[in-house]
Each structure stands twice: as structure tokens, then as C-alpha cells.
Amino acid sequence: MLIAEDLLLLAFDDTEGKPVSGVHNLDQAVAGALLLELTLRGRVDVTGEADEGRAGRIVLRDATPVGEAELDGALEALAEKEGAKPKDAVNRLAKDGPVDRLLSGLADRGVLKREDRKVLKLFPVTRWPAADCRHEEQLRTELHRVLVEEAEPDERTAAVVALLVATKSVRHAFPTDDPQLTQKRAEQVAEGNWGSDAVRKAIDEVTAAVMVAVMAAVVTTS
Template sequence: MLIAEDLLLLAFDDTEGTPVSGVENLDHAVAGALLLELTLLGKVDVTGEADEAGAGRIVLRDTGPVGDAELDGALAALAEKVGAKPKDAVARLAKDSPVDRLLSGLADRGVLRRESRKVLKLFPVTRWPAVDGRHEQRLRAELHHVLVEGGEPDDRTAAVIALLVATKSVGHAFPTDDAEATRKRAEQVAEGNWGSDAVRKAIDEVTAAVMVAVMAAVVVTTS
């Protein structure tokens, strides 16, 4: 599973097959998840003060294929945005509507089920109820270990949590009996010392870019 797929499984109601209330602008969130995963894989980086291009710019460190169609497609798209700011890279990946493709991929693998129908016999609607919830159950158990029990996350789990924090989705995607304590623990994890120093700096830039992109999308939608 990709980090982006984990994010979608958390964001969608298992029974209704639609995003849970309060989770919005998923294309930008998923785009950020793809960028973040490429960063963790050492494919993409964000420049520092010592780099010729100046700080806070997207650079490719390894252009070799990952072996996953979605990540390789994102890597190819980012090759067109080398030198861009992370928020612009997130916007570029979001433009390709990654949510629909990833949901379709999860359905093809039997994790979700695609249900298409028309509302009022006019407006097409697609729902994605869960079929095989084993991976999501393991993911939620790990999140419970970290966010409720105070366990230490691995890099992947920390990345998922950082994205939930960046999109203000912690309480919506992972509801608990003590929402405030869970949110504070999630923020602690997101700001924590996970990954190498170089990767940590890049991750900070990416998650900040996701927050900016999501908030900008909210402004456009509501204006």
C-alpha cells in the first residue's frame, strides 16, 4: 500500500463509501502523500541553503523508476517542476486527479468496491465501500498504538499522521474518545524527530506545502 492509499482508506467511510465529514480537498492531500513517499524513498528532496538553487525548491535525487505506476507517474510529473516550490509541486500532482485513480486501483485489488449510480437519474455518483478491511484495520491499530497509547511510530506511520495534521483531518479520519489528546499527540508526532535530519527538513517542507495547498483550495472553493 502507498501512503496515499492509507490516507484514502482513513478518509473514506467503510460503509457509505464516501469521504467522512470534515475531510476535503483530497486530491491535494493525496498529491502531498505521493510527494512525501518519494521523499522518504530518496527520489525527491527539497533544497537547503547550501544548494545552488537556493532553499525550499524541489529537486530530483534519483530518477530511476520505483516500480509503482502511481509513484513513477508522479516522479515523471515532478521532473517538469524541478526548481519549483513544494506547494507548486503539490498543485501539479493534484491536477492529475490522483484520488480517482487510486480508488480505482484499490477496487481492482479487491480492497474497495466501485458502486456507480445516478442521483435523480441525472447526476452520476460513485461510492467506494470497503470489501477487504484487513489492511485498514492494521493501519488503525498502529495509529491507536501511537496516538492513544503513546507508542513510537515508524517513518511510514509518522508520515500518515503528519499528513492528517497538515490537512486538519486527525479527528475526522481517526476519531477517539479524547479528540483533543489525540490531536495534540498527532501534532507531537508530526513535529517529532523521525527520519534523518535531511529527510526531516524535506518532510517539513512537504507537509507545510500540503497545508498551504489545501487551505488555498478551500479559499477558492468557498469564495
């Protein structure tokens, strides 16, 4: 399961099959998740002082295909944006509409169900209710362990938390009895040293870029 798919499972209501209230601009969030996963896998990085050209720009460290269609498509798109700022890379990936493809893929694998409906018998909409909740239940159990019990996260769980913080979705996607405490813990995790030293700066740049892209989308749509 991709980090981007985990993000979608948390963002969508299992019964209604639509994003939970308070979760917006999922294309930017999912694009950031793809970029972050490629960073963690050592395929993409953000330039530093030791690199030629400007620091803080997207660079491909390894163009070898990952073997996951969505990640490989993102890798090809990023090859065209090499040298771009992370926020521009996020926006580039978001333009490809990754959310619908990932939702369709989850439905094909039996994790979600695709339901085509009409609102007021006129306007077609697609809903994605849960079909098999086992992976999401494991994910939420792990998030509870990290955010409520304050256990140390593994790299993957920390990445999911960092994206929830960047998109201001912690309280909406992972409600708890004490949302303020959960938010504070999530921010601690997001800012912690859960990535290797080699990729920590890139992780910070990518999550910051997601926040910028999401906030810009909010301003544009409002």
C-alpha cells in the same frame, strides 16, 4: 500499500463509500502524500543552503523508477517542476487527479468496491465502500497504538499522521473518545524527529506545502 492509499482508506467511510464529513480537498492531500513518499524514498528532496540556486525548492535526487505506477508518474511530473516551490509541486500533482486512479486501483485489488449510482435517479455518482478491511484495520490499530497509547511510530505511520495533521483531518479520519488529546498527540508526532536527519527538513517543507495547498483550495472553493 502507498501512503496515499492509506490516507484514502482513512478518509473514506467504509459503508457509504464517500469521504467522511470534515475531510476535503483530497487531491491536494493525496498529491502531498505522493510527494512525501518520494521524499522518504530518497527520490525527491528540497534544496538547502549547500545546493545551487534557491533554497526550499524541489529537486530530484534520483530519477530511477520506483516500480509503482502512481509514484513513477509523480516522479515524471516532478521532473518537469524541478526548481518549483513544494506547494506548486503539490498543486501540479493534484491536477492529475490522483484520487480517482488510486481508488480504482484499490478496487482492482479487491480492497474497495466500485459502485456507480444515481442521486435522485438523475445524477451519476461513484461510491467506494470497503470490500476487504484487513489492511485498514491494521492501520487503525497502529494509529491507536501511536496516538492513544502514545507508542513511538515507525516512519510510515508518522508520515500518515503528519499528513492528517497537515490536512486538519485527524478528528474526522481517526475519531477517538478524546479528540483533543488525540489531536495534541498527532501534532507531537508530526513535529517529532521520526525522519532521518538527511530528509527532516524536506519532510517539514512538504507537509507545510500540503497545508498551504489544502487551505488555498478551501478558500478557492468557498
